[in-house]
Amino acid sequence: MHVSFSSQSRAGGSQAPDCFAPSLPDEPLAKVLADSARWRCDLSAASLAPNRTVIRIPVDPDGTVPRFFSSVPIVAGDIVVALVDKDSRILTEKRFSPVEILAAPLDNRFLIPLPATKRQSKAVIVAFDYPINPSLFLRSRLLDSNPINEPQSVRLLLVVAIVCGLLAMPMAYNIAFYPVLRERFVVWHIILSLALLAQCLLSSGIAMHFIDLSVEQLFRGQVISFGMAVAAMCAFTEAFIEPGKLNPVLRKIMRWVPLWMVSVAMGHAFFPTVLRAIQVKLYYAAFIPVLVLLVISLINGLYRGSRSAELKLIGLTPFFAMGGIRLVTMLFPGFSPEEATPMLYVAIVVEGAVATLGVAHRLMNIKRQRDDALAETRIFEDLAERDPLTGLLNRRAIERNFEQLRAEGFRVCALIDLDYFKSINDSYGHAKGDEVLRSVAGALREDEDTLAIRMGGEEFMLLLRGSDARNRAEARRQAITRHVAIDVVGLDRPVTASMGLLEMAERGPQHVTFETLYTRVDRLLYDAKAGGRNRTFGEKMVVFSARGKDRRTLRRAA
Structure with missing residues (x-):
């Protein structure tokens, strides 16, 4: 029959x-x-x-x-x-x-x-x-x-192409910003965008306009890209929610979700017939705890005041709707799955727009935090490179930046030592001596072509650039006596200073170290002390010689 x-x-x-x-x-x-x-x-x-x-x-x-x-x-x-x-x-x-x-x-x-x-x-x-x-x-x-030859098909492909373009823009935005702000959520958002782009190209058929794919290859591509999208979505959400705004247990569990989803997707893509009669239901059922965990994490983030969780919830709402439709249609075949396809494109557009705004918001916050941290670091570095008594740069600062300063044209070095400063401390006390040192710092005023450094004790250094650098150094040495006389009351003698000055030739040695320079200008300072004090001894450097020995101990005794 x-x-x-x-x-x-x-x-x-x-x-x-x-x-x-x-x-x-x-x-x-x-x-x-x-x-x-x-x-x-x-x-x-x-x-x-x-x-x-x-x-x-x-x-x-x-x-x-x-x-x-x-x-x-x-x-x-x-x-x-x-x-x-x-x-x-x-x-x-x-x-x-x-x-x-x-x-x-x-x-x-x-x-x-x-x-x-x-x-x-x-x-x-x-x-x-x-x-x-x-x-x-x-x-x-x-x-x-x-x-494919029907007009509505062409219109659909055009719409999907626009959606793919909208996905590509935030991906390019993230790639551009990642080298500047290396945050995990930026990487995961790039992976999420790639997975959604692959899902969009495969499910719409656009990919098959460029390459021939068998149904077996297409099936595997769709399963893997969908699993990767869910995995990246969870990882992105976990990394995107601000520190302290998500329960630590939830955060730890969320970090394992990508491994679970990739394993599920790979297993179903390459071994679809192992549990053939029930495998599809098991595959889609594996997404249910992930979606529940995602919702709980977003709610927890909202409860803790996370702005990122609020944006992410808005962006993922269409995905939750699409996921719900897909789960219902796959677990209960009597329902039509056609509604899930247009919802996918809506979800991609909404998620892409909101996530991009959220990433931009987080990046700006992180940049602001890093700028504040850098500013604070610079303050501490500045404090570490400044003499607390006079406010001048210290020896550490000049040693660290000597090569750069030479390259910027600072070729005149003057080493200044106060004459008979020890007697001031002995006669008037260290407090009065500190007043003198602060007054000297004012006399050695800095400008864009002059750096003043306190080397230690009563010893100061000037680094200068410009055609009149030698004259400016001498003017500052002579200004010390006037400044101290005005600023410090009660001294019975004028405070003078001796100076050794070394002018480095523009075409002279290019690999002079700070220690070598300091040793030579220190000898010139000793010569000024030995010549009667309150004067300057200087020379123009072409090459360094190793003549003489370091006589700092003799100068200090003077």
């Missing part, structure tokens, strides 16, 4: 299946057609338990002859397509393996050209070996023409 056919068609030039039957992979289709007891016409009751499921799609005798069979690219085994006549006799049939079936460049489907036959067919029989998803049966269609 053969199964009878009833004509059923859908608007828009496509026909949908009306009945199904379980079978074995090697069982002839003619035998299945002949066994009417197997056939059931409630497609929502189709099960994944049989190793082969056969569906029947009637052909409208008054309509256009269909040219393609189409379904979703969730294929693990072979597909056999056959045309039958009104007496249920097979006119022609052809087998396709998953690697032979190319994904269509539109709407997340594949197209198989129907076998040619001279006789009129009444139905198309399609057998799926080792099916892994009931959507294969529910979304199977016969098409009169290739939908």
Whole structure:
């Protein structure tokens, strides 16, 4: 007894299946057609338990002859397509393996050209070996023409291309900013954008306009990119929420979610038939605790006052809606999954816009915090390089920056020592001596061409640049006596200073160290002391000689 056919068609030039039957992979289709007891016409009751499921799609005798069979690219085994006549006799049939079936460049489907036959067919029989998803049966269609040529298809591709462009912009923004502010959430947002871009290109069919992908490759690409998107979304959320604004236990758990999601995605992509009858439900069920954890983390962040959690919740709301639709449609095949596709594009646009604003907000906050920290560090460094008594630079500062200062043109070095300063401390006390030192610092005033340094005790150094540097150094030495006389009350003698001055030739030695320079100018200072004090001894340096010995001990005794 053969199964009878009833004509059923859908608007828009496509026909949908009306009945199904379980079978074995090697069982002839003619035998299945002949066994009417197997056939059931409630497609929502189709099960994944049989190793082969056969569906029947009637052909409208008054309509256009269909040219393609189409379904979703969730294929693990072979597909056999056959045309039958009104007496249920097979006119022609052809087998396709998953690697032979190319994904269509539109709407997340594949197209198989129907076998040619001279006789009129009444139905198309399609057998799926080792099916892994009931959507294969529910979304199977016969098409009169290739939908890629229809105007609405072009409009859809244009919309998706715009969405892909919107994804690419924040990705470029993050790549540009990462070298400046090396934050983990920037890396995870780049990975999230890449995964969503891949998902968008694959699910819309745009990718197939540039490369040929089999349904097996497309299936793996979609599963992996979706799993990576969820993994990156969780990692980005954890890193994006400010320190102290997320429960430490939740933060620790969230850091393990990417490993879990990548493992689930890889397992389902490369081993889809291990638990074939229930694997799809297990796969989608694996996302439920992740979504729950994500929601709990965002709520916890909001409770703790996280601005980032607030922005992230707004951005992820469409994804939660899309995820809910996808979970319902996959766990309960009676529901149509068509609503999830446009929601994906809406979710991508909203998440991309909000996340980019959030990343910009966080980057500005981090930059502000780092600028404040750098400013504070500079203050401490400045304090470390300044003499606390006089406010002048100290020896540490000049030693660290000597090469740079030479390169900037500071070629005149003057070493100044107060005459008979020890007697001031002995006669008037160290407090009075400190007043004298502060007054001397005022006399050695700094400007953009003059640096004043307190080397220690009553010894000071000037580094100068400019054509009149020698005269400016001498003017400052002579100003010491006037400044101290005005600033320090109660001294019974004028305070004078001796100075050794060394002018480095512009074309002279280029590898003079600070210690070498200091040793030479110190000898000149000693000569000034030995020559009667309150005077300057100077010379212009061309090369250094090693004459004499360091007589600092003799000068200090003077």
